[in-house]
Amino acid sequence: MSSETRIYIEERIGRLSQMGGVTAFEYAEGKAKGVSALRVRTATGLEFWVMPGRGMDIGEATYLGKSLSWQSPTGVTNSSYFSNRGLEWLSGFHGGLLCFCGLSHAGAPCDDCGQHLGLHGPISNTPAEQVSWSEEWQGDDCIFTITGKVREASVFGPNLVLSRKITASLKGSTIAVEDTIENLGYNESPLMALYHLNFGYPLLTGKSEIFASPTKTDAATPHAQESLKQWRLFEEPTRGIEERVYFHTMKPGADGWVNTLLVSDREKKDWAVSVRYDPSTLPDFVQWKLTGVNHYVLGLEPSNCRSLGRKKERERGTLRSLKPGEKTVLRVELTVHDGAEAVAAAIKATEV
Numbered sequence: 001m002s003s004e005t006r007i008y009i010e011e012r013i014g015r016l017s018q019m020g021g022v023t024a025f026e027y028a029e030g031k032a033k034g035v036s037a038l039r040v041r042t043a044t045g046l047e048f049w050v051m052p053g054r055g056m057d058i059g060e061a062t063y064l065g066k067s068l069s070w071q072s073p074t075g076v077t078n079s080s081y082f083s084n085r086g087l088e089w090l091s092g093f094h095g096g097l098l099c100f101c102g103l104s105h106a107g108a109p110c111d112d113c114g115q116h117l118g119l120h121g122p123i124s125n126t127p128a129e130q131v132s133w134s135e136e137w138q139g140d141d142c143i144f145t146i147t148g149k150v151r152e153a154s155v156f157g158p159n160l161v162l163s164r165k166i167t168a169s170l171k172g173s174t175i176a177v178e179d180t181i182e183n184l185g186y187n188e189s190p191l192m193a194l195y196h197l198n199f200g201y202p203l204l205t206g207k208s209e210i211f212a213s214p215t216k217t218d219a220a221t222p223h224a225q226e227s228l229k230q231w232r233l234f235e236e237p238t239r240g241i242e243e244r245v246y247f248h249t250m251k252p253g254a255d256g257w258v259n260t261l262l263v264s265d266r267e268k269k270d271w272a273v274s275v276r277y278d279p280s281t282l283p284d285f286v287q288w289k290l291t292g293v294n295h296y297v298l299g300l301e302p303s304n305c306r307s308l309g310r311k312k313e314r315e316r317g318t319l320r321s322l323k324p325g326e327k328t329v330l331r332v333e334l335t336v337h338d339g340a341e342a343v344a345a346a347i348k349a350t351e352v
Contacts, residue, residue, distance in 0.1 A: 001043055002171055005140045019043045020170045022133045022144050026053075032076040038133055040144055044173045046336055048097060052128040054079065056148045056164040058175070061097040063336045068273060069097040070200025070297035082125035084118035092125060095297065097334070099124050099196040103152045103160045103181060106192040110309035117310055121192070123162065126150050142170040159185035160322070173336040180329050183322035190310060191320045194286065194303035195332050197275060199262055204298050206236040209266035211350040212259070213251045214285075220245035220308070224289075233266075237293045247306050248285040251352050256280070259349045260300060261337075271336075272343045274350075277302035278331040302332055 020041040035053035045064035072095040101120040128148035219225035224244040250258040264271040288299030313319040
């Protein structure tokens with residue numbers, strides 16, 4: 001497929017959708033009713049669903065028909081059911097490949113400067129506006145691009161706008177996410193951003209292993225501390241097991257980006273997904289490890305904060321902010337690696 005030219009492909013199809021492309025649709029029933037989405041398919045077997053109705057998040061994702069992401073028991077829920085009190089965010093946490101957390105708050109519920117902040121902020125439950133998508137040939141590959149804006153705003157509060165661009169290609173197996181966040185308000189605003197990337201079975205197994213090069217790893221809780229040395233490894237689903245959260249500081253490679261890799265089976269090493277990100281604006285990396293029954297999931301989460309809430313970030317002196325008119329750009333890429341040779345090269349890329 002990679003060597004086939006545009007002319008060769010177009011001579012053999014009636015429409016690009018025969019090979020891949022972008023299809024718009026809307027969920028039709030249940031709590032998901034009314035959520036808008038865009039199905040993206042590549043000719044390599046990668047498929048993922050972008051959801052403008054849920055903050056431009058990415059829901060279902062598969063490769064050659066095999067799921068990459070964890071889907072929670074809630075399923076996709078319309079933003080009209082959203083509540084930002086305490087832990088009620090969890091009632092609409094569908095999992096999915098990407099559930100973005102922010103913008104003025106991410107992490108645990110807390111009270112900060114007289115304001116109660118619920119879990120992970122409102123952005124993933126906010127419908128996008130100015131949504132557009134395109135399929136454009138560039139040489140012998142066709143580039144799929146989806147853009148949209150999501151706003152977090154309130155009277156006397158923040159006025160932050162997230163402009164997201166998601167790209168993939170007909171011949172590729174990479175999803176690139178580029179987010180520009182701008183403060184359109186007249187006051188300096190806290191900025192917390194966490195990419196909640198959720199991987200599940202059959203990609204995640206009891207034989208899975210994470211390959212990465214942290215310079216420092218901290219456990220979020222005493223329970224996580226007990227198994228700190230096993231943060232890379234996984235077990236089969238276990239009843240009653242608690243979540244374990246780790247905070248990593250990752251070492252970037254020669255190109256300035258951090259490379260991390262989830263290998264499905266550490267014995268075969270023939271299927272994996274990498275998460276690459278730009279640490280200049282995402283200096284933190286949160287790992288959420290939950291190997292419970294019905295909740296068998298790994299969260300790999302590039303971020304500009306830890307997941308303990310805004311009050312803790314302020315106390316640590318690590319709370320980021322944006323001045324009026326200021327922008328920042330965040331970049332994350334996910335790539336599927338298929339076959340022993342491709343996985344071996346991806347493992348090598350994590351060794352810095």
